[in-house]
Amino acid sequence: MYSTLARVRCNGIVGRSLINQFSRNCCALPEPNGPTVKTVIPGPKTKQLVQEMSPIHNASTIQFFVDYDKSIGNYIVDVDGNCLLDIYTQISSVPLGYNHPDMLQVFKDDHNLKSLVNRPALGILPGSDWPAKLQSTLMSVAPKGLDMVTTMMCGSCSNENAYKAICMWYQKNRKGTSDFTQEEMESCMKNLPPGSPDLSILSFQGGFHGRTFGALTTTHSKYVHKIDVPSFDWPFASFPVYKYPLEENVAHNQAEDKKCLAEVEDLIEKYAKKGKPVAGIVVEPIQSEGGDNEASPEFFQELQRIAKRHKAALLIDEVQTGGGPTGKFWCHEHFNLDSPPDVVTFSKKMQLGGYYHNLDLRPAQGYRIFNTWMGDPGKLLLLEAVLNVVKRDNLLDRVNKAGAKLKSGLLAAEKEFPAILNSTRGRGTFLAVNAKDTKTRDEIVNRLRQKGIQSGGCGDIAIRFRPALIFTEKHADIFLDRFRQVLKEL
Amino acid sequence: MYSTLARVRCNGIVGRSLINQFSRNCCALPEPNGPTVKTVIPGPKTKQLVQEMSPIHNASTIQFFVDYDKSIGNYIVDVDGNCLLDIYTQISSVPLGYNHPDMLQVFKDDHNLKSLVNRPALGILPGSDWPAKLQSTLMSVAPKGLDMVTTMMCGSCSNENAYKAICMWYQKNRKGTSDFTQEEMESCMKNLPPGSPDLSILSFQGGFHGRTFGALTTTHSKYVHKIDVPSFDWPFASFPVYKYPLEENVAHNQAEDKKCLAEVEDLIEKYAKKGKPVAGIVVEPIQSEGGDNEASPEFFQELQRIAKRHKAALLIDEVQTGGGPTGKFWCHEHFNLDSPPDVVTFSKKMQLGGYYHNLDLRPAQGYRIFNTWMGDPGKLLLLEAVLNVVKRDNLLDRVNKAGAKLKSGLLAAEKEFPAILNSTRGRGTFLAVNAKDTKTRDEIVNRLRQKGIQSGGCGDIAIRFRPALIFTEKHADIFLDRFRQVLKEL
Numbered sequence: 001m002y003s004t005l006a007r008v009r010c011n012g013i014v015g016r017s018l019i020n021q022f023s024r025n026c027c028a029l030p031e032p033n034g035p036t037v038k039t040v041i042p043g044p045k046t047k048q049l050v051q052e053m054s055p056i057h058n059a060s061t062i063q064f065f066v067d068y069d070k071s072i073g074n075y076i077v078d079v080d081g082n083c084l085l086d087i088y089t090q091i092s093s094v095p096l097g098y099n100h101p102d103m104l105q106v107f108k109d110d111h112n113l114k115s116l117v118n119r120p121a122l123g124i125l126p127g128s129d130w131p132a133k134l135q136s137t138l139m140s141v142a143p144k145g146l147d148m149v150t151t152m153m154c155g156s157c158s159n160e161n162a163y164k165a166i167c168m169w170y171q172k173n174r175k176g177t178s179d180f181t182q183e184e185m186e187s188c189m190k191n192l193p194p195g196s197p198d199l200s201i202l203s204f205q206g207g208f209h210g211r212t213f214g215a216l217t218t219t220h221s222k223y224v225h226k227i228d229v230p231s232f233d234w235p236f237a238s239f240p241v242y243k244y245p246l247e248e249n250v251a252h253n254q255a256e257d258k259k260c261l262a263e264v265e266d267l268i269e270k271y272a273k274k275g276k277p278v279a280g281i282v283v284e285p286i287q288s289e290g291g292d293n294e295a296s297p298e299f300f301q302e303l304q305r306i307a308k309r310h311k312a313a314l315l316i317d318e319v320q321t322g323g324g325p326t327g328k329f330w331c332h333e334h335f336n337l338d339s340p341p342d343v344v345t346f347s348k349k350m351q352l353g354g355y356y357h358n359l360d361l362r363p364a365q366g367y368r369i370f371n372t373w374m375g376d377p378g379k380l381l382l383l384e385a386v387l388n389v390v391k392r393d394n395l396l397d398r399v400n401k402a403g404a405k406l407k408s409g410l411l412a413a414e415k416e417f418p419a420i421l422n423s424t425r426g427r428g429t430f431l432a433v434n435a436k437d438t439k440t441r442d443e444i445v446n447r448l449r450q451k452g453i454q455s456g457g458c459g460d461i462a463i464r465f466r467p468a469l470i471f472t473e474k475h476a477d478i479f480l481d482r483f484r485q486v487l488k489e490l
Numbered sequence: 491m492y493s494t495l496a497r498v499r500c501n502g503i504v505g506r507s508l509i510n511q512f513s514r515n516c517c518a519l520p521e522p523n524g525p526t527v528k529t530v531i532p533g534p535k536t537k538q539l540v541q542e543m544s545p546i547h548n549a550s551t552i553q554f555f556v557d558y559d560k561s562i563g564n565y566i567v568d569v570d571g572n573c574l575l576d577i578y579t580q581i582s583s584v585p586l587g588y589n590h591p592d593m594l595q596v597f598k599d600d601h602n603l604k605s606l607v608n609r610p611a612l613g614i615l616p617g618s619d620w621p622a623k624l625q626s627t628l629m630s631v632a633p634k635g636l637d638m639v640t641t642m643m644c645g646s647c648s649n650e651n652a653y654k655a656i657c658m659w660y661q662k663n664r665k666g667t668s669d670f671t672q673e674e675m676e677s678c679m680k681n682l683p684p685g686s687p688d689l690s691i692l693s694f695q696g697g698f699h700g701r702t703f704g705a706l707t708t709t710h711s712k713y714v715h716k717i718d719v720p721s722f723d724w725p726f727a728s729f730p731v732y733k734y735p736l737e738e739n740v741a742h743n744q745a746e747d748k749k750c751l752a753e754v755e756d757l758i759e760k761y762a763k764k765g766k767p768v769a770g771i772v773v774e775p776i777q778s779e780g781g782d783n784e785a786s787p788e789f790f791q792e793l794q795r796i797a798k799r800h801k802a803a804l805l806i807d808e809v810q811t812g813g814g815p816t817g818k819f820w821c822h823e824h825f826n827l828d829s830p831p832d833v834v835t836f837s838k839k840m841q842l843g844g845y846y847h848n849l850d851l852r853p854a855q856g857y858r859i860f861n862t863w864m865g866d867p868g869k870l871l872l873l874e875a876v877l878n879v880v881k882r883d884n885l886l887d888r889v890n891k892a893g894a895k896l897k898s899g900l901l902a903a904e905k906e907f908p909a910i911l912n913s914t915r916g917r918g919t920f921l922a923v924n925a926k927d928t929k930t931r932d933e934i935v936n937r938l939r940q941k942g943i944q945s946g947g948c949g950d951i952a953i954r955f956r957p958a959l960i961f962t963e964k965h966a967d968i969f970l971d972r973f974r975q976v977l978k979e980l
Binding site: 045049052053055056057058059060061062063064065066067068069071076079090091093094098099100103104106107110111113114115116117118119120121123124125126127128130131132134135139147148149150151153154155156157160161163164167168171180184185186188189190191192195196197198199200205210211212213214215217220222223224225226227228229230231232233234236347348351362363365366367368369370371372373378382 | 535539542543545546547548549550551552553554555556557558559561566569580581583584588589590593594596597600601603604605606607608609610611613614615616617618620621622624625629637638639640641643644645646647650651653654657658661670674675676678679680681682685686687688689690695700701702703704705707710712713714715716717718719720721722723724726837838841852853855856857858859860861862863868872
């Protein structure tokens, strides 16, 4: 049956009725039964398009051009007719795979279409159903204990605005009032204290929080992200570097936690003395660009206690981890924190950016956290479809099952190829494994592509797994088979 | 005829066939023949929705909730049934008014719908038609002499990324190479020079370039935008403060230009000595948030010469002025510059953000100007519809005609109410007039709303005009009539 569909797909003529039938009958999209590679990737048509694009837009990072009409479910189809199993999903931003019927339905609705086309300045003129939609979408999956949300557009602007909200909150607490002095109002217009106070946001080595000036100051993943760009003098601490398997390295890993937490506390004290007090700490639950570096629940619990002790806010950046791939909707739910984090930022799989918080983090005055669009109703409507499918199809269950299968396969591969692989780690399908060095990692990713697997690296030596939430054990098997072929060839 | 339509609209049952008929027959949307106000604004339904929204999202800046299904053309309809002539258009971001039939058609096309729903990471996996679409949309209206574009999402991230590109360009020129030293690669990871160099971007008092940390450092419009947020130590110069009418104040205004330009040059020298060289100058062609402050073509010509002399880039921020409202597609086309600016940023009416530039401003290495989404194909498709209509319906002509009518009406009002109004200024429909003080300005804007005109202020005392490109002389008449009523009541 699947091979028939595979052929049908290659001709790009899977019709709505067939899709509907499959959705109804087996909750599976009419995917091919496996990848098909017809050319070296990038193929000749991609190369032609890169030539076409280069004179008008940077095209140097393009992996291949995609036929999004033909891509389906977990499979991405390129312009040369290659059909790849996608476990990277547009840098972890595609929740339901390609052309999910529920997402294709959203704008068939006339009201939804008008909500998309008539894009409002949400901060001043939202549509009539905006409060109800916020409630039924973003608030329906709000991290426990966080009652409010502020909508944005992407991960960087979500973090930037969360940093601003944290600075405003910190100043309010420090001064004991939300009111401004004349001196503050005047000095901020000149970029000078006290109106523009010398506050800092503490981050971690290996962290990634975006690429605009504030966010980039807290990003420490790769030099190519940062070089030549001015930076604030803000502190950053070491992040634990664990040894795997975890159960055999308990003492080492606990010592790592302890060392890094002590460093955090030292830096907070040092920067307070320096006149640049730490208003907030930003941390990813898993450092997703920096190498899928994990830390223990105990690390995060203690980090929160340190933040509270020093009256700094704790911001958990769930831009890449949020939306289900770790097997819980938010990765920090795995940490059993004493109390909710002060801020949780999101984007990517959530379709639009933003941050969750409580009333204390909402500035007393309007127009302080503000921009023209403040999000996008069109994206919220897509999120609505995503969340409905996640709930209806129990996709978090599926993530946990597929993740368990994938992880045990990676551990087996590690055992079979100990000179090449190590340190399998992660939660749900949000997994990673290290190659012995950068060259080998890059070689594996490239060879996988040639065998029909679209994967990606992170950090210096990790291969990261970021399949869609509709990835199943069957897809894990397909991947593991190709992975083993590649490892044998090395 | 129009009054019939007005009644039809109030019932919200204008059908597609009627819209199509109107588009075909007279290039006008089935608008009402004027505003209708039924309640005090904000009305009871808006107040109810504000109550509903406040517990989950800041709602303190909401003017009213909108029925976007019923809004049409130049008219915005609120949830209480009030129908207002909109000359503010979502902070100047709506090019073709509400529910334009050409925009509603875009996602009826299956390929376009799939381009919207399957949102790619454009920097690595663009769709097959992305280069052709860039060419036929953004490049078809590229400022003369700028051959390339980098797509983004909003105004702030466009400016932030343009600042980064400018810093990279400046360092390349300073060092005579695009290569990195080991020391640069290592130091940037610690936010230290030479990898994170102490460069600056020079801006102007009264300027607005966004609200993320880098952009906000260059924003100097209102304290509420900036207070409590840390800032870079970057220089900012005075912007000319003109007297009107221009023809009667030539000497004063020329002296203003001269004074401000001298200040720019002084600051560049001062910051070079301070070890924070100016890599670029950012300026709006009209300071659009800071009060619709204009400067002469000669000011901009000389500013460009100063930038060149000091090897700094000139960035013209056309986020609010771009896309036609000044009667030319880009406002800086009015300036007759010696050569193209180095960078032009855009967003708002353009549906997505980005910046135009040349090869020299493109970093030699990939992944330096990069983020997950790098724009949005769904928004580019809407822009395609916008540009087609702008060309087909000669909307720049319409802007110039409607603008001339509106401006002469404002000048007449100034003459009739000299104690209240002064300093009518602007180009196309991108106009402003000052009230005698802030209180009066706010009073005028509020009373206008109650008379069916949705307008907005900027700076301390200006009323700004930001109608859609489909605003006509007829709409100008309607506005001027209500405006005169308000002025008489004051």
